[in-house]
Amino acid sequence: GAVVSQHPSRVICKSGTSVKIECRSLDFQATTMFWYRQFPKQSLMLMATSNEGSKATYEQGVEKDKFLINHASLTLSTLTVTSAHPEDSSFYICSAPTGTGGYEQYFGPGTRLTVT
Amino acid sequence: GQQLNQSPQSMFIQEGEDVSMNCTSSSIFNTWLWYKQDPGEGPVLLIALYKAGELTSNGRLTAQFGITRKDSFLNISASIPSDVGIYFCAGKAYTGTASKLTFGTGTRLQVTL
Numbered sequence: 692g693a694v695v696s697q698h699p700s701r702v703i704c705k706s707g708t709s710v711k712i713e714c715r716s717l718d719f720q721a722t723t724m725f726w727y728r729q730f731p732k733q734s735l736m737l738m739a740t741s742n743e744g745s746k747a748t749y750e751q752g753v754e755k756d757k758f759l760i761n762h763a764s765l766t767l768s769t770l771t772v773t774s775a776h777p778e779d780s781s782f783y784i785c786s787a788p789t790g791t792g793g794y795e796q797y798f799g800p801g802t803r804l805t806v807t
Numbered sequence: 808g809q810q811l812n813q814s815p816q817s818m819f820i821q822e823g824e825d826v827s828m829n830c831t832s833s834s835i836f837n838t839w840l841w842y843k844q845d846p847g848e849g850p851v852l853l854i855a856l857y858k859a860g861e862l863t864s865n866g867r868l869t870a871q872f873g874i875t876r877k878d879s880f881l882n883i884s885a886s887i888p889s890d891v892g893i894y895f896c897a898g899k900a901y902t903g904t905a906s907k908l909t910f911g912t913g914t915r916l917q918v919t920l
Binding site: 698723725733735742782784788790794795796797798801 | 816830840847848852895897905906907908910913
């Protein structure tokens with residue numbers, strides 16, 4: 692299957708600082724990528740759709756000024772958690788669709804963010 | 808947001824047993840995907856289903872796209888310890904790369920020797 696990478700895999704930051712998470716499609720181009728958040732023992736919740744060359748689309752309840760998304764190229768999307776607080780601690784996962792019609796969606800390995 | 812209902816929530820089975828889990832929705836989907844997630848990792852795509860009634864296998868895994876397009880099931884035959892993990896179903900209502908996935912609530916599988 693297609694490969695999606697994320698960096699970093701783990702990050703610990705202090706409250707009030709910003710953290711950037713990168714998502715790359717390694718062997719295909721992605722005009723669209725998706726960012727999810729997952730709390731322990733729960734399912735994945737979609738935060739936003741990242742669109743190459745245009746603004747991201749955020750799901751209801753997700754603060755766009757807090758979770759900044761930039762889709763800089765056809766293989767890279769970044770999520771920046773600004774002014775992080777302990778309640779932002781979570782597992783963040785990106786994904787990218789590929790295949791004919793974009794039917795299949797591949798996920799990155801995830802980034803564990805801990806805000807102290 | 809909307810989530811699909813998956814059952815059972817968790818299963819505790821013995822190695823060698825067959826496993827069955829399903830996923831239901833109140834709305835129609837055009838694509839069903841099944842994923843497995845290990846602790847601390849991202850979901851890995853197991854099987855993709857594109858047409859109502861479609862039955863697809865991937866090794867010991869078999870999945871079906873329900874005729875009503877509102878459900879899907881996943882079977883695992885002759886389970887082994889490495890099958891442990893959380894299995895998620897996911898549905899896509901529309902085609903195209905911008906179409907969002909709706910995830911199921913997950914089935915946690917534990918396998919004993």
